[in-house]
Amino acid sequence: MRGSWKSKLTSSLFVLPYLACFALFLLYPLASGIVLSFQDYDMLGSREFVGLENYRNIFTPVTYIHDQFVRGLTGTFKFVVYSVPFLVIVGLALALLVNALPSRGRGFYRTIFFMPYAISATVMATIWMRVFDTDTGFLNILLDRIGKSGPHIGWLNDTPWVWIALVFCTVWWTVGFNMIIFINGLNEVPEELYEAARLDGANAWHRLIHITLPSIRNISTVVLIMTVIASFNVFAQPFLMTRGGPGYETTVLLMNIFAVAYGQHQGGAASAMAILLGVIMLIISTVIYRLLSGRRG
Amino acid sequence: MKWLHVTLIACLVLVLAACGSGNSGSKSENNSQADSSASSGSSGSSDSSASSGGSGSKGKTELVFWSPFSGPDGPFMKKIVDAYNEQSDSYQVKFQIQPNGDYYKLLDNAFGTKKNMPDLMIMHLDSIPTYVTKDLLQPMDDLAAKAGIQKSDFVDAAVNYATIDGKWWGIPLDIHPLIMYYNKDLFAAAGIEHPPTNREEFLEAAKKLTDPSKGQWGYVMPTLWPQQFIFPSLLYQQGSDLVDESGNPNLNSPEAVEALAFMKSLIFEHKVSPENVAQDGEVKLFLQGKNAIQFNGPWMKDQWDKAGINYGVAPIPVFFDQPGVYGGSHTFVVPKAQTDAVKLEGIGDFLKYVAGHSLDWAESGQAVASKQVLASAEFQALTQQQTEVAKEFDYVHFAPPIPDWGSIVGELWTQINLTLLGKAEPQQALDEAQKKALQAVEAKK
Numbered sequence: 001m002r003g004s005w006k007s008k009l010t011s012s013l014f015v016l017p018y019l020a021c022f023a024l025f026l027l028y029p030l031a032s033g034i035v036l037s038f039q040d041y042d043m044l045g046s047r048e049f050v051g052l053e054n055y056r057n058i059f060t061p062v063t064y065i066h067d068q069f070v071r072g073l074t075g076t077f078k079f080v081v082y083s084v085p086f087l088v089i090v091g092l093a094l095a096l097l098v099n100a101l102p103s104r105g106r107g108f109y110r111t112i113f114f115m116p117y118a119i120s121a122t123v124m125a126t127i128w129m130r131v132f133d134t135d136t137g138f139l140n141i142l143l144d145r146i147g148k149s150g151p152h153i154g155w156l157n158d159t160p161w162v163w164i165a166l167v168f169c170t171v172w173w174t175v176g177f178n179m180i181i182f183i184n185g186l187n188e189v190p191e192e193l194y195e196a197a198r199l200d201g202a203n204a205w206h207r208l209i210h211i212t213l214p215s216i217r218n219i220s221t222v223v224l225i226m227t228v229i230a231s232f233n234v235f236a237q238p239f240l241m242t243r244g245g246p247g248y249e250t251t252v253l254l255m256n257i258f259a260v261a262y263g264q265h266q267g268g269a270a271s272a273m274a275i276l277l278g279v280i281m282l283i284i285s286t287v288i289y290r291l292l293s294g295r296r297g
Numbered sequence: 298m299k300w301l302h303v304t305l306i307a308c309l310v311l312v313l314a315a316c317g318s319g320n321s322g323s324k325s326e327n328n329s330q331a332d333s334s335a336s337s338g339s340s341g342s343s344d345s346s347a348s349s350g351g352s353g354s355k356g357k358t359e360l361v362f363w364s365p366f367s368g369p370d371g372p373f374m375k376k377i378v379d380a381y382n383e384q385s386d387s388y389q390v391k392f393q394i395q396p397n398g399d400y401y402k403l404l405d406n407a408f409g410t411k412k413n414m415p416d417l418m419i420m421h422l423d424s425i426p427t428y429v430t431k432d433l434l435q436p437m438d439d440l441a442a443k444a445g446i447q448k449s450d451f452v453d454a455a456v457n458y459a460t461i462d463g464k465w466w467g468i469p470l471d472i473h474p475l476i477m478y479y480n481k482d483l484f485a486a487a488g489i490e491h492p493p494t495n496r497e498e499f500l501e502a503a504k505k506l507t508d509p510s511k512g513q514w515g516y517v518m519p520t521l522w523p524q525q526f527i528f529p530s531l532l533y534q535q536g537s538d539l540v541d542e543s544g545n546p547n548l549n550s551p552e553a554v555e556a557l558a559f560m561k562s563l564i565f566e567h568k569v570s571p572e573n574v575a576q577d578g579e580v581k582l583f584l585q586g587k588n589a590i591q592f593n594g595p596w597m598k599d600q601w602d603k604a605g606i607n608y609g610v611a612p613i614p615v616f617f618d619q620p621g622v623y624g625g626s627h628t629f630v631v632p633k634a635q636t637d638a639v640k641l642e643g644i645g646d647f648l649k650y651v652a653g654h655s656l657d658w659a660e661s662g663q664a665v666a667s668k669q670v671l672a673s674a675e676f677q678a679l680t681q682q683q684t685e686v687a688k689e690f691d692y693v694h695f696a697p698p699i700p701d702w703g704s705i706v707g708e709l710w711t712q713i714n715l716t717l718l719g720k721a722e723p724q725q726a727l728d729e730a731q732k733k734a735l736q737a738v739e740a741k742k
Contacts, residue, residue, distance in 0.1 A: 044408045044431050057740075064740035067733070134573045135512070136581040154573030157520065157718055243521050243576055247715040262402060263704035264740065265427075 037275050041267035054272035065269050068260055069276070072253030075238070076277075079252060080231040083167045087227045088220070090171055091178025096208075098179070099186050110183065114176035121236030128169045129241055132156050157246045166237050166250060173237075174230070178223050185219035186212065221292040225285050232281045253277055357389040360643050363418040364392070365400035369599040373661035380657075381650050388643035390417075408433050414632055417644050422458055422626035423696035425467050430700040435631045436464035444645030450652055452666045455626050458695050467628035468648050469666035471658060473595050474624030474689045475526040476682075477614070481607045483513070483589040492590075492611040499590075499614045503569035506589040515569035517579035517588040518560060520717040524710055526623045527592055530613060531556035533621025533694045539706065540697040546734035548709050549727035557723040559616065561716055573718060594625075595686050598662035610685045624693040626666065659683050664690070701741065708733035 037055070040048045057063045098109050116124070131138045132155035140152045155165040193211050202210070213220075235254040238244055244251030253273070261270035366374050371394050378392040393415070395403050401424070407414050408428075420428070428434050441447070448456045448465065455469035479492050487506050493499040503515030519527070529539055537552035547553075564570045571578075580597070582588035584604045592613055601608045613622055629648055635641065651658075655665045656675050664686035670676050671687055696702055712726035 042431065043405045044428075044433060045411070046431075062736070064733070064736045067736070129575070129577075132575070133581060134575050134578055135517075135571050135587075136578065136585060137575075151572055154575065154718070156575040157573050157714075241576075245521065245711075245714050246718050246720060247711050259704065259707065262405065263701065263707065264737065265405075265701055265704075266740075 033271050034275060036268055037272035039268045041271075042265045043261060043267045044265065047268075050268065054269045055276070057269065058272060058276065064264070065260060065266075065273070068256040069253070069273050071248050071251055072256035072273075073277075073280075075244070075248070075250055075252040076232060076234065076254075078163070079166065079234050079238075079250075080228060082163050083170050083231050083234075084224070084227050086167055086171050087175055087178055087231070088224055091175050091223065091227075092182050092220075094175065094179040095182035095186055096212075099183060110180070113179055116173050117176040119173075121240060124169065124173050125236065125240035128165070128172075129156070132165045132241070154246075156242050159246065159249055162242055162246065162250055166241065169237055169241070170231075170234070178227060181219060181223055182216065185216040189215040218293070221289060224292070225288055228288065229281055229285060232277065232284075357385070357387060358639050358643050360388055360390045360417055360640060360647065361415040362390050362392050362647075363395060363404070363415040365395055365397045365419060367394050367397045368596065370596065370658075370661040370663065373657050376657045377651060377654060380654065381647055385646065385650075388646060390647055408632070411634070414634055416635055416637075416640050417629060417631055417647070419470065419627050420467065420630045422455060422467065422469065422628045423698070423702065425459055425628065425630065426461065426698040427700040427702075428630070429461055429466055433633055434466055435633045435635060436466055437468055437629075437631065438465050440631070440641050440645045441465065441468065441648075443642060444649040446645065446649050446652060450668055452668065452671075452690050454690065454693050454695070455628070455666050458626075458698065459628060461698070467630045468652075470627040470629060470651065470655065471663040471665050472624050472626045472686075472690060472693060473663055474622045474686065474693045475523070475530050475592050475613055476595060476686055476689065477590060477592055477611045478583070478597065478601065479590045479609050479611070480583070480586060480588070481609045483586065484609075487589075492609060493614045494611075495614050496616045499616070500567060500569075503563070503590060504567065507569045509568075509571075511587075513587050514571060514582065514589065516563060516590045517574055517582050518564050518570040518717060519577075519579045520574050520714050521576045521710070523593055524713050524717075526594065526625075528556060528560070528709075528713060529623040529694070529696075530592075530621060531559065531616060533623065533692070534615055534617040534619055536619060536621075538694070538697065539709075540699065544697065544699055546705060546731060546738065548706070548734055549724070549731040553727050554723045555617075557713060557716055557727060560713075561719075561723060564717060565719065595662045595664065595682060598682055610682045612685060612689050620689075620692040622689050622693055624689070624695060626695065627663075705734050705737040705741075706730075707737070 038049060038051055040050045040053075054065070057065045058069050060066055094113055098106055098113070101109060129137075134140060134152045134154050134156065137155065139155065143153070153161050155161045189212060193215070194207055197207050197211055233254065234252050235258075238250040238252050239255055242250045244255055254277075257270045257273045257277075260273065261267050362378070364371075364374060375392055378390050382389050404418070404420075408431075425434065446468065448460075451469050452472060455472055456465070459465060459467040459469065477492060483506055484490075484492075484502075487502075489502050489505060493502045499516075506515035507513065532538060532550075532552055535552040535555065537547075537550055539546065539548060539553075541547040564572055579588055579591050580593070580600070583591050584600070584606065586606065612620075615621075629651075631641070631644060635644075652667045653669055655667055655670050656673070659665050659670065659676055659679055662682055664683045665671060665676075677684060699705065709727075709730040712721060712730040715721040716723055716726045
């Protein structure tokens with residue numbers, strides 16, 4: 001048809017700026033990283049091609065880099081398992097709550113719950129370290145006042161409290177984002193479905209289970225996958241607040257990749273670790289997606 | 298009208314998004330939200346101009362000088378640089394401050410990409426072996442000789458450490474060892490007249506100063522930073538070190554176990570410290586007047602001053618057989634790539650000036666490495682901290698001069714952390730640290 005090549009050209013031109021940024025800031029570094037993982041690079045100028053050696057070392061149990069990788073991956077896995085359920089469920093709960101408010105309150109509370117998302121990691125860590133510190137922290141002082149006896153809880157250096165603190169901070173900091181996406185999803189559920197259900201005598205709980213949840217299924221999958229990916233990328237909270245402690249309990253993989261690159265001056269090995277992490281995340285995201293969207297129809 | 302709203306909101310979102318893209322996590326006490334290149338003392342900025350009305354930078358050779366002084370000490374160095382630029386007709390030093398937490402990443406990037414290399418920079422003394430091994434630095438012997446700088450102008454310990462294979466690689470600016478801060482009010486209330494000088498006095502004082510019902514502690518034991526300064530000090534005091542004579546890690550020596558056991562006993566046996574101290578817990582308690590003694594570095598001075606604590610400074614007590622303390626040092630180094638003869642002369646000229654005029658640096662709380670300044674009447678007259686710090690120069694030790702020592706010894710801090718949290722025993726913990734250190738050494742081959 002006449003003009004269709006013109007409209008295709010126009011569309012391509014619109015995409016071009018994004019494509020340029022994508023290529024420059026995502027494709028190029030990704031390709032460089034992959035190439036780097038096959039080299040031995042000391043971060044200071046000298047590079048050498050070593051093939052699969054970095055990857056082999058990661059899978060060989062006695063090497064330094066193997067321990068760094070396994071410890072880090074364990075910490076990251078724990079964080080993902082502990083944090084994702086709360087991040088998704090609390091996000092949904094907040095969205096349901098906010099949507100149930102009269103329309104004036106809605107905008108106000110939406111903003112309040114989203115605001116922590118806008119602050120930087122350092123600010124977030126400073127605030128919550130003030131709360132969770134063992135002897136000067138607000139939480140322990142409060143617990144003392146209401147009558148708790150015995151030594152102070154080590155929220156930042158004692159298991160399992162340290163995980164509770166880390167997950168709590170992460171939820172406070174980032175759940176606003178999930179909430180906003182869920183609000184969008186909830187808004188798209190047609191009102192007629194609820195009307196019909198009410199006429200049939202369904203109460204709020206039934207409406208939630210049988211109408212709301214199934215209708216937001218697609219968006220829930222998206223939120224779940226995004227949250228899993230974000231949790232795999234955790235770095236700031238354990239690095240700033242617990243320094244990976246107690247011992248190496250909360251040491252996450254990104255911290256160790258950092259240490260190998262800049263502490264051990266082995267950029268190639270660090271890159272290999274990062275690529276492996278990326279592959280693991282890819283596999284897990286694909287599995288989740290298949291499981292959740294495969295059952296349709 | 299609607300477009301106005303949309304545009305305003307778009308701007309707000311962009312601003313929030315920019316703020317929300319996290320930091321790289323620099324430590325909170327050193328943190329200023331400084332950008333990667335802050336103040337420069339360059340062209341015609343006569344903010345420190347005297348009546349001579351600063352000669353512009355025309356005709357002067359420019360020297361780019363990098364430093365990690367993003368904390369409250371930065372302005373003191375800037376004063377020195379500005380004063381130098383005032384009195385120099387041939388050279389203009391452009392002073393750039395990088396964020397303390399990112400300094401070595403930026404430096405490594407500059408070395409790696411060979412772009413944006415400074416002409417002169419600060420490097421920590423114990424990093425010099427790493428960069429010398431990679432052949433990235435330039436010996437200072439010629440430069441120093443031309444400018445009339447001699448090794449004997451500076452504290453021996455720092456000069457000796459920076460001399461590798463007979464060449465002198467770094468001219469020291471200051472030495473910052475571990476020192477003892479104590480709360481004078483708490484001491485007076487407990488009837489203790491002078492700060493402790495040995496183990497018995499320390500234990501006695503700490504116990505007198507501890508009162509859990511008031512939430513007051515004699516000595517709060519850190520479990521993370523600054524153990525990197527405290528633990529080695531206890532080793533030096535036993536005549537031992539973290540490495541053996543051949544430079545191999547020696548983290549589970551009997552002296553190391555002894556040192557770790559002693560620290561652990563302060564928490565669980567003598568109970569002068571609470572358990573489960575989190576990062577900076579001892580600092581926070583000190584600021585609240587609930588911690589009577591702490592060991593830290595001279596850089597903490599500014600925080601104590603701002604909080605209005607009535608604090609005293611003294612060398613750390615001798616817990617074992619002999620005085621010994623761990624320290625760091627800021628050193629001037631020149632990259633190997635710097636071959637311009639005029640610039641090298643300028644660098645020498647600037648460093649000669651600094652050696653004679655680093656009193657301003659001393660006012661930031663640091664004790665300088667220049668013997669001339671240390672001996673001067675003005676230095677002696679400074680507030681108590683600098684002279685107390687300088688007392689430790691006779692027995693200060695630095696980190697083992699092993700390239701990438703930080704990554705080799707990393708596990709040690711993890712195991713010390715576990716032991717002081719009561720989750721490990723000293724011998725096993727140090728054995729594990731030694732095992733991992735050998736593993737890291739193996740990985741570097």
